[in-house]
């Protein structure tokens with residue numbers, strides 16, 4: 001495998017920074033460069049050791065590009081920067097919605113791997129899902145997988161449309177989970193626990209349960225029933241969830257998020273990125 005000269009991350013926002021923090025905390029790799037157009041954001045990024053922060057993209061042979069700009073600005077980015085890409089420039093997109101074909105056509109490179117990572121990448125607990133089509137070389141695929149592997153777990157899918165569904169599950173997942181954790185914290189605060197105590201309980205319950213599910217290998221609903229002592233306290237709580245249609249709401253939310261990912265790919269759609 002040809003050594004990567006530099007990892008050039010375009011967009012140092014929330015996701016870009018999470019990837020950068022994860023990479024900086026991992027084993028030593030190629031030089032890390034972030035291209036960020038916001039001056040305020042560049043100032044923040046400049047505080048990180050081991051990172052080169054620039055305002056404008058400049059590419060050379062051996063560079064591996066990570067695209068972490070919002071999908072809505074991609075067309076403008078591609079129009080301005082296409083001349084810097086060659087047909088072989090390796091690109092890992094983390095942008096929601098945009099297909100590898102759209103990105104490849106707009107930039108003039110065949111070497112586009114489409115992925116969806118998530119913000120726990122910052123603490124090496126990421127969950128990334130990616131698709132690499134037949135036109136992508138084994139080398140580019142291996143480089144992309146290695147990069148994502150530094151910041152968490154990686155799953156390759158053979159149908160690109162599954163990346164849209166993974167965008168709901170993995171990309172947005174940390175938001176959905178944080179939203180629920182916040183409800184636990186709100187309840188704790190309302191009952192008189194201090195903020196730190198509420199946060200500690202909620203985080204340990206979510207983290208502990210995730211570890212239990214992973215390590216026991218049991219189906220989640222089996223573990224749920226193991227907690228629900230007949231006619232006990234949890235049964236009452238789950239009955240309230242069922243009465244409110246909580247599981248249906250979660251499925252609706254995941255469906256809506258995946259649908260939005262597909263919408264973002266469509267030219268001339270609402271908030272479209274291309275065309």
Ligand SMILES: NC(=O)C1=CN([C@@H]2O[C@H](COP(=O)(O)OP(=O)(O)OC[C@H]3O[C@@H](n4cnc5c(N)ncnc54)[C@H](OP(=O)(O)O)[C@@H]3O)[C@@H](O)[C@H]2O)C=CC1
Nearest residue numbers: 011013014015035036037038068069070071094095096171
């Ligand atoms: N946030 C998340 O959890 C996840 C996000 N993603 C994807 O990651 C991408 C970034 O999302 P997120 O980090 O949340 O967005 P943010 O808005 O936080 O960050 C995007 C950054 O890119 C900068 N930017 C925009 N255009 C350019 C350009 N041409 N050159 C350099 N920098 C540019 C923006 O600057 P300015 O503000 O000045 O426009 C901004 O600082 C999106 O495509 C999103 O779909 C994927 C998975 C999870």
Ligand SMILES: O=C(O)[C@@H]1CCC=N1
Nearest residue numbers: 096167168170171172
């Ligand atoms: O909300 C978004 O569109 C991005 C992609 C997945 C997570 N954040």
